[in-house]
Amino acid sequence: MNTKLDIVFSALSDSTRRHILTMLLEDDMAVTDVAEPFEMSLAAISKHLTILTRSGLISQEKRGRVKWCKLEPDALRDASIWMQSFGQFEAVNLDAFERFLERELDNDTA
Template identity: 60%
Template sequence: MAGTEDPDLDRVFAALADPTRRAILTALLDGEASVSDLAEPFEISLAGVSKHLRILTLAGLVSQVRSGREKTCRLEPDAINAALIWMQGFGGFEGIDLDAVERILAGLIDDEDEAGDAGASGEARPPAGG
């Protein structure tokens, strides 16, 4: 399809393609963190984490601020909007129908209550629907 190239969107998807970068983004959901704090759980060098952060920064998903010798990283969630809008074009990415989820959960709870009642009274219950 001609005319569908979007370098910003390409950078976001390329950044999200790597599990280490996704883990870094997940860690930043808790708030700002230093590069050394972000690097701690990984079995890669600080320089390796810095390369991942550079890619996330170029994609606009992370911002970095230097304070003295330390860099602090912050999640920039708005940068993912282009990817979300693009994916919504395929449909099936609409919001969750919370009423439907509630009905399903209520049905599961009712089924568990009925099973518990049958076990307590010692009476056999006929299967549902028949």
């Protein structure tokens, strides 16, 4: 049993967190900017960010009075290796992953 994989896949199971990852593909973002497009409290977004941080998918850094979020693409490496063991999956390509996340976001908003 791979607890690290469980944590990553659990973090990816939520559409809000996948949307946040899509947003962070473009650039680092302040927490308040991450929260802006969502119709939920800053506290709720912070909980999602905590889950993403604990999974290693993002990192958070305080710069002055602002907390910034950054995508950590290497966190997907173990999940990619695990999927490759089935022989039908290729290594995670960040461009393809971005397209996947955007499709998921479109499906969630439709």
